[in-house]
Structures are given as C-alpha cells and as structure tokens.
Amino acid sequence: MKIKLLVLALSIAVQGFGQESTEKSKYDPVAVFNPMINYQPSTVYRSASGNPGPAYWQNQANYKISATLDEKNNTIAGNVKIEYINNSPDEITFVWLQLDQNKFNSTSRGSKTTPPNLGRYGLKDFEGGYKIANLKVEQARANLRNQPVKSFIDDTRMQIFLSEPLKTKQKVEISMDFEFLIPDNGADRMGKYDAKNGVIYTIAQWFPRVCVYDDIEGWNTTPYLGAGEFYLEYGDYDFEITVPYNHIVVASGELLNGREVLTSKQLDRLKKAQNSDETVMILEKDEIGKNNSRPKNSGVLTWKFTCKNTRDVAWASSSAFVWDAAKASLPSGKNILVQSVYPAEVDGKNEWGRSTEYTKHSMEFYSKELFEYPYPVATNVAGIVSGMEYPGIVFCSAKSKRAGLFGVTDHEFGHTWFPMIVGTNERKFAWMDEGFNTYINMLSMKAFNSGEYYKEQNTQDMGFFARGSKAILTPPDAMPEVEIGSLAYYKPAIGLKMLSEAVVGEERMNLALKEYIRRWAFKHPTPFDFFHTVEDVVGEDLGWFWKSWFFENYKIDQAIKSAKYINNNASNGINITLENLEQMPMPIELEIKERGKDAVLINLPVDIWSKTKEWNFNYPSSAEIESLRLNPRGIIIDSNLKNNVFKPN
Incomplete structure (x- = not known):
C-alpha cells in the first residue's frame, strides 16, 4: 500500500511539477487594445505622425522690463512693455495675462485651495499681490493710440480688451507699471534666504506675462494655484x-554691461573661466563686503541682461554671494559659461563648492544626448527654494550637499529640455516636463564621474515610487500633494523606463525622445504629439501602453498558471500556461532553468494578450525543470511577485 501511494505521488509531481494557479483574472483585452485610443487624424496644424503640421503656428511675446529691488520695503517695482504678435489665423479681441504674484494673499484661489497645513505651496500671514498702474495699449493705427483701456483682473489672470481686433500678423504693445511684496517663500519657487552675510533673493514670476493662445484651447487661462x-x-x-x-545679480541670458557692474579683476576672472574646464573663483568668500569687491561703494547699480527665444526669465540678487564659474563645451564646438552663486557658509567641496562641476556635466551630457543647450550661460543659485527651474538659471536649496546637490542640480537643469526647449503646458500636464526630466536624470546620473552617485536599481524595485490613487494624466492641481512625486515625476519616468527596457529597446526609445525634442523645440506639443512621435520613430502601435500607464491607473500582474511535462516526460518538452491577472498587459520575459543547463530567456510580445487572458505554449525542454521565473531582470513593475516563480514540488 505504501509503495502504490509513492508511485502515484511521483506520477502527479512529474505531470504538474507545481501547483496550478487558482487566481481569477481581471483582464479585459478589448478595453486595452481598443484601436481608437490613440487615433488622431492629421490637421494642418498637427500631423498624425507627431510632427508640427505644415500650417503650425504660435504667437510671440517680446518683453522689455525694468525693475528695482527695494530691500528696505521688501518690494520689486518696475515697468513691463510687451510686444504681442498674433501669428494665429484668428482675430484676437482681448489679451489674457498671468499675474502669478496674486496667488500670495489670503483672498486668492490658491490660498483658498491650500490645506490648513499649508504644504509646499501655501503661505501663511502674507498679503502680497500686484499693484498695477499706468496700463497702456498701443495698436498700429494712429487713432488707436492713447485710448482708454478696459481691463479686468480676476485672481491670477488679467484680461485686457483691445480697441479693435488684432488680425493675423498684426501686433499690439501693452505696457504697465507693477509692484509687489516679496514673499519669504513663494510656493517653493521664489523667495528670500537669510545667509550669514545678507539676504539671498531668488526672484521669479515677477512681471505680468502673456498667456498662451494656441490651436488646442485658444486662450489658456488656468489660474495659478501652486x-x-x-x-x-x-x-x-x-x-x-x-x-x-x-x-551681485545673476539672471537668465547674457549680462550686457559687465564693465559697469563688475570690477576689472572680476572681469578678468570671468574671461579665464570662459576657457577653463576647472572651476575659477570670480568672487571669493573673503572678498564679500570688501569695498574693492564692487565698482562703487554706495547707492545702486543697474544690471542689464538679454535672453533670446525664451519663454521666461528669472534672476537672483544678494550681497552674500560667493561666485565661481567654468566653461562647458557643446557638440557644435561652442563654449558656454557655467556658474554658481551661493553663501560662504556652504562653500565646501561636499557642498556648493562642486556646484559648477555638476552644472558643467549637465550641460555637456544633455547637449550631446538630446539637443544643444540654447543659452549663453547656465547659472545655479543657492537659496530658499528646494529646487526650481527657469531658462538659463535654476534655484536649489542652499542646504543641499553631495549626491543631493548633484541630483537637484541635474534635475533642475534637465528642465532646460523639458519644458524650456520643448514648451509644454505644465499647468495641465506636469508629467510632460517632470516625468520626462526624471527619466533623463537617470541616464545622466549614471554618466556622471564614472557613476560616482549612481546606484543600480531595477524597475521592479522602483514600484513604490509609482504608486498613486490617480492616473498620470490628472492635472497637477487635482493631484493629492503627497502623490505629486509619484504621478508627475516617478511614474511617468518609470513608464518610459519600462517602455525602453521591456517593449521597444533602449536605443529606439532614446532616438524617439531625441526626435521628439527636435520636432518640438521652442514649440507647444500636446500629449498626443508625444505619443505619435514615439510610435512614428519606433514603428509600434503603443495605444495599449498609453492607455494603461498614462490614461488609466492599471496594474501589472503576470503569473505562471501551470506547467506540465508533455506525456509526463521532461525530455518531450513542457507545456506552460501564463496568465495576465491585472488590467495592464506587457511583453513576457520568462527564465527557464533546466537541471544541469544554463538558464534560457524566452521573450513573448505583448500581442499574445490582444485576445486572451491566458497564453499557452510548449518549450522543448530535454531535462527536468528546476524553475520558471517571470520578469527575472525586474524590467517591469509586477504588483504580485508570488505568482512569478514556479518550482517543482
């Protein structure tokens, strides 16, 4: 009796050699492989291939600004003159402006939608906002000059009505005086930092700016909430x-009047830095506050800058700055100046003493791999802001150091490509700048100084960072603040990583990203323009991927349902049944280990899931199977690892 039972047990083990899964699948292939998901025909403005169309247009806004920093009264006051050019086929009867400083008071929408704990974007007991005066509008016709101007301010938007419609290729000039109180910390994007030798002012969103008028929504007037x-x-x-x-003032673009605001010694040092791979000190910490460190010893100085073909400008000013600089070499053979300003108390080599080295790496790496850096200077500023980007200048926390400082510097300068060069709508699609940037940061960190700060991490282990209760396409102001890091930064970046490693291949993915930048440099792409460009370059219909990872919040759960030797004999091969249990499909990577042999990787395309929840196939084994393992390299985020491994009983 005992002998018969043993024979029966061995027979069952050989036939099935593991437990068959009893989990029920939630997967619906019809929903995820719907051919209409990414079906967008061409228009004259945007091609179905992801290219700008033959009649693509965007309007232009040129600015002349003068402003004064008043330390005593804690204000910025100035004048802005905007030349707005209508390149659209539409007649424009009014112009919308953004007044972002109006967020910083208790009556704004931003304040009223801020939770009691304030979070990153709130501000307590501060009544700021713009004071606007001397609004003028001048159109081409002489009889339209100096006409009374009708305008309306609603929260962070200002609507200015024109005396007559602005036709295609016509322009209007709008000017006004403005003034505002400087917030201590303006939504972690601007503010003041109390350094040992003075206050560091990091100034952004500081003048009225024209809203975008585009072929998708017309005027884009989403209010600034934070x-x-x-x-x-x-x-x-x-x-x-x-x-x-x-x-010392640093700003977007190029300093025009260095001889008026710098000493001859500082000019000589800058000239040296512009030809040096090593960091050169422009103003050392023991020179701070010394009379000979400035060209005059009283009153004020006016610093003049220019920045071309850009979507914004920002600046920083302080009496506490240490200043250093070097050159970065671009693929065209041109050199640019890379520089850092920071307080003396953080000048160590484990702190901001290496900031310019980090900046140089970012400029050279991204220029080579993606698209050449378009500005003459790249400036890193230490201050109150934990990390924020503007064209040609970024603000990073003065408290950052070592890998943290490299990471934030590289991330903020990575934003030069998304969204400064590729000008996406960050009010609605945060993932198109934060997510893409986080992805390229992974590549950059690996390349820096032979991987000094790089730690290998497979995609599966990054699953924690991809969690969130909403979809990536959720507008940022509708995301719970604790999930912004996941939904705007990590989940889209991990999506590109999975697409790269598990679907189309790293080389093709990087070619697609580079082509997307080339097509949309200094233009306004939509999410569909990105999706279509990637598909155009890699030659795949990826609607199922965009649907699962970007439009929805689907999970991945691949499972080995069963494995049976054919005719109960391992030498005849093995029949394997795989199952997709959650709603997102992905290609299969299966490791098969036969006794006495090296492991073999089997790859199956995502197409196996286009019509079924299960996939059954034969593998020509010739020896007993030691194990089957799904996702052995961890290139996808599988939500349940327990059903990924199948071993003999």
Missing part, C-alpha cells in the same frame, strides 16, 4: 535690474 507650473509663449527679453551697489 502645484501647476507654467505655460508661456516664446519671445525675446531685454531686462534690467536695479539693486543695492553691494549686490
């Missing part, structure tokens, strides 16, 4: 900043 960032037209900027004589 989490949603910016969407701006491109144009040329000339601006001047008047500050106390003992301040």
Whole structure:
C-alpha cells in the first residue's frame, strides 16, 4: 500500500511539477487594445505622425522690463512693455495675462485651495499681490493710440480688451507699471534666504506675462494655484535690474554691461573661466563686503541682461554671494559659461563648492544626448527654494550637499529640455516636463564621474515610487500633494523606463525622445504629439501602453498558471500556461532553468494578450525543470511577485 501511494505521488509531481494557479483574472483585452485610443487624424496644424503640421503656428511675446529691488520695503517695482504678435489665423479681441504674484494673499484661489497645513505651496500671514498702474495699449493705427483701456483682473489672470481686433500678423504693445511684496517663500519657487552675510533673493514670476493662445484651447487661462507650473509663449527679453551697489545679480541670458557692474579683476576672472574646464573663483568668500569687491561703494547699480527665444526669465540678487564659474563645451564646438552663486557658509567641496562641476556635466551630457543647450550661460543659485527651474538659471536649496546637490542640480537643469526647449503646458500636464526630466536624470546620473552617485536599481524595485490613487494624466492641481512625486515625476519616468527596457529597446526609445525634442523645440506639443512621435520613430502601435500607464491607473500582474511535462516526460518538452491577472498587459520575459543547463530567456510580445487572458505554449525542454521565473531582470513593475516563480514540488 505504501509503495502504490509513492508511485502515484511521483506520477502527479512529474505531470504538474507545481501547483496550478487558482487566481481569477481581471483582464479585459478589448478595453486595452481598443484601436481608437490613440487615433488622431492629421490637421494642418498637427500631423498624425507627431510632427508640427505644415500650417503650425504660435504667437510671440517680446518683453522689455525694468525693475528695482527695494530691500528696505521688501518690494520689486518696475515697468513691463510687451510686444504681442498674433501669428494665429484668428482675430484676437482681448489679451489674457498671468499675474502669478496674486496667488500670495489670503483672498486668492490658491490660498483658498491650500490645506490648513499649508504644504509646499501655501503661505501663511502674507498679503502680497500686484499693484498695477499706468496700463497702456498701443495698436498700429494712429487713432488707436492713447485710448482708454478696459481691463479686468480676476485672481491670477488679467484680461485686457483691445480697441479693435488684432488680425493675423498684426501686433499690439501693452505696457504697465507693477509692484509687489516679496514673499519669504513663494510656493517653493521664489523667495528670500537669510545667509550669514545678507539676504539671498531668488526672484521669479515677477512681471505680468502673456498667456498662451494656441490651436488646442485658444486662450489658456488656468489660474495659478501652486502645484501647476507654467505655460508661456516664446519671445525675446531685454531686462534690467536695479539693486543695492553691494549686490551681485545673476539672471537668465547674457549680462550686457559687465564693465559697469563688475570690477576689472572680476572681469578678468570671468574671461579665464570662459576657457577653463576647472572651476575659477570670480568672487571669493573673503572678498564679500570688501569695498574693492564692487565698482562703487554706495547707492545702486543697474544690471542689464538679454535672453533670446525664451519663454521666461528669472534672476537672483544678494550681497552674500560667493561666485565661481567654468566653461562647458557643446557638440557644435561652442563654449558656454557655467556658474554658481551661493553663501560662504556652504562653500565646501561636499557642498556648493562642486556646484559648477555638476552644472558643467549637465550641460555637456544633455547637449550631446538630446539637443544643444540654447543659452549663453547656465547659472545655479543657492537659496530658499528646494529646487526650481527657469531658462538659463535654476534655484536649489542652499542646504543641499553631495549626491543631493548633484541630483537637484541635474534635475533642475534637465528642465532646460523639458519644458524650456520643448514648451509644454505644465499647468495641465506636469508629467510632460517632470516625468520626462526624471527619466533623463537617470541616464545622466549614471554618466556622471564614472557613476560616482549612481546606484543600480531595477524597475521592479522602483514600484513604490509609482504608486498613486490617480492616473498620470490628472492635472497637477487635482493631484493629492503627497502623490505629486509619484504621478508627475516617478511614474511617468518609470513608464518610459519600462517602455525602453521591456517593449521597444533602449536605443529606439532614446532616438524617439531625441526626435521628439527636435520636432518640438521652442514649440507647444500636446500629449498626443508625444505619443505619435514615439510610435512614428519606433514603428509600434503603443495605444495599449498609453492607455494603461498614462490614461488609466492599471496594474501589472503576470503569473505562471501551470506547467506540465508533455506525456509526463521532461525530455518531450513542457507545456506552460501564463496568465495576465491585472488590467495592464506587457511583453513576457520568462527564465527557464533546466537541471544541469544554463538558464534560457524566452521573450513573448505583448500581442499574445490582444485576445486572451491566458497564453499557452510548449518549450522543448530535454531535462527536468528546476524553475520558471517571470520578469527575472525586474524590467517591469509586477504588483504580485508570488505568482512569478514556479518550482517543482
């Protein structure tokens, strides 16, 4: 009796050699392989291939700005003159402007939608906002000059009505005076930092800016609430900043009047830095506050800058800055200046003493791999802001150090490509700048200094960062603040990583990203323009992927349902049944280990899931199976690893 039972047990083990899964699948292939998911025909403005169409247009806004920093009264006051050019086929009867400083008071929408704990974007006991005066509108016809101007301010938007419609290729000039109180910390994007030798002012969203008018929504007037960032037209900027004589000012673009605001020694050091791979000190910490460190010893100085074909400008000013610089070499053979300003107390080599080295790497790496850096200078500023980007200048926390400082520097400068070069709508699609940028940061960190700060991490282990209760396509102001890091940064980046490693291949994915930047440099793409460009380059219909990972919040759960030797004999091969249990399909990577042999990787395309929840196939084994393992390299995020491994009983 005992002998018969043993024979029966061995027979069952050989036939099935593991427990068959009894889990029930939630998967519906019809929903995820719907051919209409990404079906967008061409228009004259946007091609179905992902290219701008033959009649693509965007309007232009050129700015001339003068502003004064008043330390005593804690204000910025100035004048802005906007030349707005209508390149659209539409007649425009009014112009919308963004007044972002109006967020920083208790009556704004941003304040009223801020939770009691304030979070990252809230501000307590501060009554700021713009004071607007001397609004003028000048159109081409002489009889339309100096006409009374009708305008309306609603929260962070201003609507200016024109005397007559602005036709295609016509322009209007809008000017006004503005003034605002400087918030201590303006939504972690601007503010003041109390350094040992003075206050560091990091100034952004500081002047009225034109909203985007595009072929998708017309006027884009989403209010500034905090989490949603910016969407701006491109144009040329000339601006001047008047500050106390003992301040150093850095800004987007190129300094035009260095001989007026710098000493001859500082000019010589800058000239040296522009040809040096090593960091050169422009103003050392023991020179701070010394009379000979500035060209005058009282009053004010006016710093003049220009920045061309850009969507914004920002600046920083302080009497506490240490300043260093070097060159970065671009693929075209051109050199740019990379520089850092920071307080003396954080100048160590484990702190901001390496900031310019980090900046140089970012400029050279991304220029080579993606698209050449378009500005003459790249500036990193230490201050109150934990991390924020503007064209040609970024603000990072003065408290950052080592890998943390490299990471935030590289991330903020990565934003030069998304969204400064590729000008997406950050108010609605945070993932198109934060997510893409987080993805390219992974590549950059690996390349820096032979991987000094890089730690290998497979995609499966990054699953924690991809969690969230909503879909990636949720607007940032509708995301719970604790999930913004996941939904805007990590989940889209991990999606590109999975697409790269598990679906189309790293080389093709990077070619697609590079082509997307080339097509949409200094233009306004939509999510569909990105989706179509990737498909156009890699030659795949990826609607199922966009649907699962971006449009919806689907999970992945691949499972080995069963495995049986054919005719109960391992040498005849093995029949394997795989199952897709959650709603997102992915290609299969299965490791098969036969006794006495090296493991073999079997790859099956995502198409196996296009019509079924289960996939059954034969593998020509010739020896007993030691194990079957799904996703052995961890290239996808599988939500349940327990059903990924099948071993003999």
